[in-house]
Amino acid sequence: MIEIDQAKAVIEASSLCVNIKNNPILKSLNFRVKAGEIYALLGGNGAGKSTTLKTLLGFNAPSSGSVKVDGKEVLEALNHVRKKTAYLPESATLYTHLTARENVKYFLSLADIEKTDAEIDQAFDRVALQTKARDRHMQTYSKGMRQKTAIALALLREAPIFLLDEPTSGLDPVAIDEFNQLVRELASGGATILMVTHDVYGACQVADRIGLLRDGELVGEFSAPQDGQIETEEVHAAFAQRGAA
Amino acid sequence: MSYMFKQLSREWRFMLRQKYLLVLLGCAILISGFSVQSGLNEIEQQQQTIERLTAADEADRIDAQHKHDEFGMLAYYTFHLTYSAPSDLAFAALGERDIYPWKHRIKMLAIEGQIYESDTQNAELTQAGKIDFLFVISALSPLIIILLFHDLFANERNSGRYDLLVTTAKSPWALWGARGAIRFIAIFLCLMLPFYVGAWVSGTSLAAIGLVSFYCFIYLAFWALLSVYWGRNASSAPKVASGLIGIWVLFAFITPILGDLTINKFVHSPKGGDIVFAQREAVNDAWDLPKEVTMDAFTATYPEWKDHVAMQSMFEWKWYYAFQQVGDQIAASMSQEYRDAAKKKYQLAGYASLLSPPLLLQRILTHLAETDAVAAFKYEQQVRDFHRELRLFHYPFLFAQGEFNKGELANMPSFEKFIIEQQDDRNTDSAQSTNK
Structure with a gap:
């Protein structure tokens, strides 16, 4: 695992404004995610969740304010940021004409990372991808299996920061439980996790903190108590009242 | 690395x-392979045609030389093969060899008509071209x-x-x-x-x-x-x-x-058929003109024969070949206009090719392969120059009316020798200019 300074905020948006085609999408967004923390950005459709993620990945330039990952302005240190970040897209469509193993090897090679078959199998074991499916073309994979492959890829990249876009969307309850367990394991190992989601219950189950995003602005923040979960009812009420309006 | x-x-x-x-x-390699094969076949056919015609030309000439003792008659029945051999790159870019003729069988008659005879064919038939590389x-x-x-x-x-x-x-x-x-x-x-x-x-x-x-x-x-x-x-x-x-x-x-x-709207050119027609009309008209008119026109170009134009009978070969020469002189301005227009069109097409990368590539590669219009113009001029050499060889026998010995036919110019001599002259010139 790549070492990261635990004292500072690993992900930080300060007065972040992003315009897309002259439309303001993010309006003075402020949030910080510390090392080892699981932070969920919760919001309805059009709240600015995906724009936030894309800005953190360097696809959008801030029109004002700043966005930092590992203490560095994203666009000024794009290679550094992307090297330290494992991104899990909502619909992890990998190459269907390749097997899961071939896909993982292909993407790792893109990142100039070499892993043995045994190490790849270990990652597949962690995400509970069936052994017999690993060398089958992904054309036949369910969404859950594709998601597991993408998570395995993220694990193999050994990045200290995970950016997850609607990670449990389309997964069955068992797969969601397995995923949440994995995310907690990663965080306890020091990884910083930012997930964007519209799933109130899912977010409350796994996140240490939840930021409620509405119309490009953070309108509320909830923290989990020591050794406990964020109160779903409270977040749901706030989401229904303010978030999804 | x-x-x-x-x-x-x-x-x-x-x-x-x-x-x-x-x-x-796979499709790319198949299409390219087919086009190269097609180009190689075409060039092989052209080379075989040249070989076949060279042999036939030689046989015909020997036959004519056996059959005819009178020099004028011999000159009339003797054909001379001219051709533009394809370059070693022509298989890849057949270029204008579809459109401009690359071989002729010429004789001592007026040359312009012989050069442009094929231009009276339906050029549209050649537009589809061949699938080359x-x-x-x-x-x-x-x-x-x-x-x-x-x-x-x-x-x-x-x-x-x-x-x-x-x-x-x-x-x-x-x-x-x-x-x-x-x-x-x-x-x-x-x-x-x-x-x-x-x-x-x-x-x-x-x-x-x-x-x-x-x-x-x-x-x-x-x-x-x-x-x-x-x-x-x-x-x-x-x-x-x-x-x-x-x-x-x-x-x-x-x-x-x-x-x-x-280009065709702004650059006008006589048709090849017009040149053939003008030259043939001049030749046909000459039969009815007073002989002095023809001979005066002839000696204006070849003054060295002005003391040898008097005729002893109604028909003499020197008069016949003189009005062939005059036919060319009458068609000369039209022929020059045709060539100038062709060169102008080629030049303007060069400017147009700057707006079309496919056209520009075609122009560059056909130039490299010597299959472009420039190569065709060069060959056409070689035919004209060779025909002039033939005239210079024949005129002394026709006008001076000296003894004609068939052994002297060995000195008759051949197109192959003429091309080699031209090449040697160019090499000498370029060596001299390098030494300077």
């Missing part, structure tokens, strides 16, 4: 797993490149992989650079390999192979870069392909057609 090799090797293996790309590359590279390969490159980005965006790919790749070169480079190398090799085989069979010089490779590389790279640029921000591959095909139609068809129409 090893990092770059790793990226290229990964993308090579990745490309080999994509069936549609392999089918496309140059046609495949200049007209068809852009389509293959477009099919290979149009979805480079759009396909990844459309399937939701783009962000993952970009954020995972160590650098844009590791992904797009290597992927584009491998596709380009693959299509370049598929298109060029048949050419290299054809060049080896044809004995093409390494310099010519190098130049063709260079120009084709630049041309294919232009289309690849255009395709990449056009599709860089797109998420719909069909839209990218439609736009690029529109550009291809503009460059490959609309610009050349509009250029041709414009």
Whole structure:
């Protein structure tokens, strides 16, 4: 695992404004995610969740304010940021004409990372991808299996920061439980996790903190108590009242 | 170096797993192979024709020399083969050899009519041309490149992989650079390999192979870069392909057609048939003109024979060949106008080709292969100059009326010797100018 300074905020948006085609999408967004923390950005459709993620990945330039990952302005240190970040897209469509193993090897090679078959199998074991499916073309994979492959890829990249876009969307309850367990394991190992989601219950189950995003602005923040979960009812009420309006 | 090799090797293996790309590359090598084969066949046929005609020409001449003792009659029945041999690169770019004649059987009659006789054929029949390597590279390969490159980005965006790919790749070169480079190398090799085989069979010089490779590389790279640029921000591959095909139609068809129409509208030229007609009319009219009129016109060009034009009978061969000469003199201005217009059109087509990369490549490669209009003009002038040599050889026997010994026919100019002498003269001139 790549070492990261635990004292500072690993992900930080300060007065972040992003315009897309002259439309303001993010309006003075402020949030910080510390090392080892699981932070969920919760919001309805059009709240600015995906724009936030894309800005953190360097696809959008801030029109004002700043966005930092590992203490560095994203666009000024794009290679550094992307090297330290494992991104899990909502619909992890990998190459269907390749097997899961071939896909993982292909993407790792893109990142100039070499892993043995045994190490790849270990990652597949962690995400509970069936052994017999690993060398089958992904054309036949369910969404859950594709998601597991993408998570395995993220694990193999050994990045200290995970950016997850609607990670449990389309997964069955068992797969969601397995995923949440994995995310907690990663965080306890020091990884910083930012997930964007519209799933109130899912977010409350796994996140240490939840930021409620509405119309490009953070309108509320909830923290989990020591050794406990964020109160779903409270977040749901706030989401229904303010978030999804 | 090893990092770059790793990226290229990964993308090579990745490309080999994509069936549609392999089918496309297979089509490219098949089409290119067919065009090279077709070009080699065409050139072989032309060479066989030259060999066959050379043998027949020699036999005919010997036969005429046996049959006829009178010099004028002998000159009348003796044909002389002229031809423009294809270069060792002509198989790849047949060029204008479809349109301009590359062989003639001429005799001592007026030459302009003999040169432009074939121009009275229906030129439209030759417009379809032949599928040669140059046609495949200049007209068809852009389509293959477009099919290979149009979805480079759009396909990844459309399937939701783009962000993952970009954020995972160590650098844009590791992904797009290597992927584009491998596709380009693959299509370049598929298109060029048949050419290299054809060049080896044809004995093409390494310099010519190098130049063709260079120009084709630049041309294919232009289309690849255009395709990449056009599709860089797109998420719909069909839209990218439609736009690029529109550009291809503009460059490959609309610009050349509009250029041709414009040039023909502004540059007027007599037809070859008009020259043939004018020259033949002059020759036919001469039978009815007083002989002095013909002889005066003849000696205006050849004053050295002015003391030998008096005739002893109603028909003498010197008068016959004199009015053939005068026929050429009458058609000369029209012939010059025709050539000037052809050169002007060629020059203007050069400007038009700057707006059409396919046309520009065709122009460059046909020039290298000596199959362009310039080579045709050069051959036409060689025929004219050779015919003048023939006249200079025949006139002393016709006008001086000295003893004619058939042994002197051994000194009669032949087109092959004439071309070699011209080449030697050029080499001497260039050696002298180098020494200076």
